[in-house]
Amino acid sequence: MDIAVRFERVSRHFGEVRAVDDVSLEVRAGEFFAMLGPSGSGKTTCLRLIAGFERPSAGHIEIFGVQADRLPPFERDVNTVFQDYALFPHMNVIDNVCYGLMVRRVSRRERHGRGAEMLNLVRLEGLETRRPSQLSGGQRQRVALARALINQPKVLLLDEPLGALDLKLREEMQSELKTLQRSLGITFVFVTHDQGEALSMSDRVAVFNKGRIAQVDTPETIYARPATRFVADFVGHANIIEPASAQRLAGRAGTFALRPEKIRFAAGGAMPETGWAMTDGQVVAAQYHGSHTRYEIRLTDGLVLIAQRQNEAEPMAASADGRVRLAWRLDDMTPLGPDSEAPP
Amino acid sequence: MTALALEPMPRTSPLRRLSGVLYRHPHLLLLALLGPPILWLGVVYLGSLIALLLQSFFSIDEFSGVVNREFTLRTYGELAHPANLDIIGRTVMMAAAVTIAAAAIAFPIARYMALHATGRTKAVLYLLVMLPLWSSYLVRVYAWKLILAKEGIVTWVFDQLGLAWLLDGILAIPVIGGPSLSISYIGTFIVFVYIWLPFMILPIQAALERVPASLLEASADLGAKPRQTFRKVILPLAFPGVVAGSIFTFSLTLGDYIIPQIIGQSRIFIGQAVFIHQGTAGNIPLAAAFTVVPIVIMAIYLFGAKKLGAFDAL
Numbered sequence: 001m002d003i004a005v006r007f008e009r010v011s012r013h014f015g016e017v018r019a020v021d022d023v024s025l026e027v028r029a030g031e032f033f034a035m036l037g038p039s040g041s042g043k044t045t046c047l048r049l050i051a052g053f054e055r056p057s058a059g060h061i062e063i064f065g066v067q068a069d070r071l072p073p074f075e076r077d078v079n080t081v082f083q084d085y086a087l088f089p090h091m092n093v094i095d096n097v098c099y100g101l102m103v104r105r106v107s108r109r110e111r112h113g114r115g116a117e118m119l120n121l122v123r124l125e126g127l128e129t130r131r132p133s134q135l136s137g138g139q140r141q142r143v144a145l146a147r148a149l150i151n152q153p154k155v156l157l158l159d160e161p162l163g164a165l166d167l168k169l170r171e172e173m174q175s176e177l178k179t180l181q182r183s184l185g186i187t188f189v190f191v192t193h194d195q196g197e198a199l200s201m202s203d204r205v206a207v208f209n210k211g212r213i214a215q216v217d218t219p220e221t222i223y224a225r226p227a228t229r230f231v232a233d234f235v236g237h238a239n240i241i242e243p244a245s246a247q248r249l250a251g252r253a254g255t256f257a258l259r260p261e262k263i264r265f266a267a268g269g270a271m272p273e274t275g276w277a278m279t280d281g282q283v284v285a286a287q288y289h290g291s292h293t294r295y296e297i298r299l300t301d302g303l304v305l306i307a308q309r310q311n312e313a314e315p316m317a318a319s320a321d322g323r324v325r326l327a328w329r330l331d332d333m334t335p336l337g338p339d340s341e342a343p344p
Numbered sequence: 345m346t347a348l349a350l351e352p353m354p355r356t357s358p359l360r361r362l363s364g365v366l367y368r369h370p371h372l373l374l375l376a377l378l379g380p381p382i383l384w385l386g387v388v389y390l391g392s393l394i395a396l397l398l399q400s401f402f403s404i405d406e407f408s409g410v411v412n413r414e415f416t417l418r419t420y421g422e423l424a425h426p427a428n429l430d431i432i433g434r435t436v437m438m439a440a441a442v443t444i445a446a447a448a449i450a451f452p453i454a455r456y457m458a459l460h461a462t463g464r465t466k467a468v469l470y471l472l473v474m475l476p477l478w479s480s481y482l483v484r485v486y487a488w489k490l491i492l493a494k495e496g497i498v499t500w501v502f503d504q505l506g507l508a509w510l511l512d513g514i515l516a517i518p519v520i521g522g523p524s525l526s527i528s529y530i531g532t533f534i535v536f537v538y539i540w541l542p543f544m545i546l547p548i549q550a551a552l553e554r555v556p557a558s559l560l561e562a563s564a565d566l567g568a569k570p571r572q573t574f575r576k577v578i579l580p581l582a583f584p585g586v587v588a589g590s591i592f593t594f595s596l597t598l599g600d601y602i603i604p605q606i607i608g609q610s611r612i613f614i615g616q617a618v619f620i621h622q623g624t625a626g627n628i629p630l631a632a633a634f635t636v637v638p639i640v641i642m643a644i645y646l647f648g649a650k651k652l653g654a655f656d657a658l
Contacts, residue, residue, distance in 0.1 A: 053561050073564040080565045086558035090580045100566035103576070151567060 002029035002064065004155050004187040005050055010059035012045050019045040021211035022059070027155075029064070032181050032188045034198035037208030038234065043191045046208070047157050050189060051080050064154055074103075079148035080157040083164075085140045087132035093143055094119070094128040100151040118146040121180070138169045145180075155187045162197065174201055195235045199223060207231050209339065224259075228339045232257035239263075239305050241333065248301065250277045256333040260294065260308035266327040276327050281305065283322040297324060400632035409626055419629040423637070428617070432637055435614040438529070439597035442536040443544075443590045449537065450544035450589065455578065457545075458552035459560070473542050481539065485606050488535045492525035492607065499524070522609060532608035536597050543596065544589035551585025552578070587649045594645060598638040614638060 005027040012020040020042045027033045035043040048054040049061060052073035061068045068076060079100070087096050094115050095102075101111035119125055122142035132140055141161060148156060158177075162170045178201050181188045192198050198205045199219040206216040207230070215227040226232035229240060238257040246252050272278040281297040284304070295307045307326060366373045402411050403418045422428065457469045476484060491497055502511040515521040515528060522528030555578070563573040601615025612620070614634055622631035 051561075051565055053565075073561070074567045074569055078565075080562070082558050082562060084556065084558055086556065086562035088559060088562075088577060099563070099568075099576075103563075103566065103568040103572045147562075147566065 003027070003062070004029045004031075004064060005189065006060075006062040007046070007049075008060040008062070010046075010049060010056045010061060012042075012049060012054055013057045018211045020049065020056075023211070023213055024059075025206060025213060025216065027187060027189055028204075029187055030185050031203040032178065032190065032201060034190045034192060034202035034205045035208060036192055036195060036198040036205050036235070038193060041208035042211040043193075043206075043208045044159060045211075047080075047159055047189060047191045050155065051078055051157055052076050077151075077154040078157060079151055079153040079155075080159065081141075081144045081148045081161045083159045083161070085132075085144040087140055087143055087147075089132055092129050092131055093124065093135070096132065096143055097146045097150055099147060104151075114150060115146075118150050121149070122146045137164055137166075138173070141165065141173065145177075149184070149186075153186065155189060156181075158188060158190045160191055160193070162192075162194075170197075177201065199235070207234065209234075214339065225334050226257055227337050229255065229257070229336045230339045232334070232336060237306060237308075240336070241303075245299075245301065245303050246333070249279055250330055250333060252330070252333065255336045257336055258305075258328060258333050260306045261292075262328050262332040263305060263307035264327045265307070265309060266325040270325060270327065272327070275330055277330055277333075278325065278327045280323065280325050283324055295324075297326065396632045396635055399628050400636050402629045404627050404629055411628060419633045422630055423633050428634075431612055431614060431617050431634075434611065435598055435638075436641065438533065438536065438613065439594045441533060442540065442597045443593045445533070445537045446541055446544040446593045447548075447586055447590060450541060450548055451582070451586070454545050454548035454582075454585070455552055457549045459555070459557075459578075473545050476539075477542060482602065484539065485535060485603055488531075488538065489526050489607055492531045492534070494524035494526070496526070526607050527609060529608060532604050535603050535607050536600070539603065540593040540596050543592035544586075547588035547592070548582055548585035551582045551588075555581045583652075587652075591642070591646070591649075595638065595642050598641065 003026050005025075007023050007025040010020060010023050011018065023042070023046065025046075035046055037043045045054060049056060050063070050068075052068070052071055052075075056069055063076060063078060088099065091099070094112065097118050098106075098111040098115040101114060106114075116125075116128075119128065122145050124139060124142050124146065127135070127139065132143065135143065141164075144161070161177075162173050165173060174197060177188070177190075190198075190202060199222070202219060204216060205219055205222050207214045207222065209230045215222060215231045217225075217227075222231065222235055226235060226238065232238035232240065237260050239260065241249065241256040241258060243253060243255055246254060246256050250256075266278065270278070279299055281299045283295050284298050285296040287294040290311070292308050292310050295309065297305050297307055299305065305326065366376075399411075400419055401415050401417070402413050403416045404410070405412050423432075453469075453473070457466060457473075461469055493499075499508075499511065502508050511525075514530065515524065517530075520529040520533075522531075525531040525534070559577055559581075560573055563577045564570075568576065599615050601613065601619045604613045604616060614637060618631045618634045621627040621634065
């Protein structure tokens, strides 16, 4: 399989700050690749390195096999949808969309034809002569998308493109972006701090922490088998079971993550089966979330577990005083590796 | 009840009552704050402007030198006299040349200040641009007279570099040349550009300051080479600033009567004409008519700038 973007031990330092620290990474051609992390984790700097706005302090970047370390942005087959959309305020919609063709000296007639196609693609027909200031947030987003796609880039970079939209519109755009990516076959590299967005849209996710990549894998694996404590904590909720408790509860050595929905509420008299862990606890808090309820349960040794239960027809098996018996598959406990810390 | 219980606020203090009145009637506050300055501007500025306009429709009795207070267009007819048209033409040409040169010199400086310089460099640049405004305009003009004089440093530097022939060649150009830089239109032009430059740099810099860096990145990202980004993005977005700056340089040059008096030829500019006619000649109506010329030119200029969309971004 072709590699769209390859980072080979890339670092980008700003003075003392290691924004990107010795990152190696491969984005495959045609995939929807998400870079997920909290702010300041280096994900946006990585995107800017691919776009060419930043140059690596060390290491090498290849875009479709071509060394790109020194290539300026205007010589890369890569286009960007900016977080603030960066539409040119002095141009109308069609001129914004056709900007990439205009600077390549494509004739006015041809570029307006292609521009109309693009506006069609993002469903903005009829807004050609509007100014960006006359558009809604969602419309600006689509103009930015059309403008970035008109050059038929090999890689499309998206920097938190949905951050400024409200929830309903965001969900709509998520599925639209996904469909667009499938139909165009272009490699999308998508930066987000929203784990839900990363999980639901991408083929693979890279989780960033402190300038480094904590884990790269499919959304399913990232969620079900987080590699480190940071990933377990950042992506979804996780119970972190420290070595002492792990030894007592499951007879296993090491630190483990256990997702709240993997914990079952067993009947009062149930006995442990092989391959299962079982323990008693006391419900100390319950949060109702509509489709499910989240319980805080204190175990006898003081450890507090979060358990989540779908709100189904049958009521929960708990005694009147809130005592419950919990059970989970030993396989659902994911061993966590140490978080890679930047060397001092 | 404890001893700490709050007393009800006293409501009787006159100051407090006044605050209440002003709070309930915000227009009253606005009137109190803006009234005096508007009155001042209205009476002093508009009043004198109207008085001036009226004067320009009077005429002077050529024998007695007494102002004849009857409405007439004779004074404007006098303005069309070739010698006076010459003054107007010279002044407008100078103002245009100064404006273009100031814009050309100011743009790179403003662009560097707004888009590239950061922190301390930016502060130092601001200081350097503003610094000349801290010293007297007259002192700076006289300093330039010394610099541009035949015995001055410019001539000396050209001599030392063996380029005296170049300076002589420039001064030999008809009309704009002269015996020395300090007695030529070139000298007047140089000093005008120098004196008004900050008024061009600051508006352009302010316009470019508002351009988000992401716009320039987006342009490069879409394939524009730096020259294209400059032409298609930076220049159009800086245009309102250039126009604002040119309004300063153009109108200030149109009205100035000190610089051409100290540096340049004996042929006069509009400002000097006004000065001479209202002072020594005592021809107030003609002086007033001369003053109307820059006002009309600026009105046309602003109208043209508006047509070009220079104020769309305001």
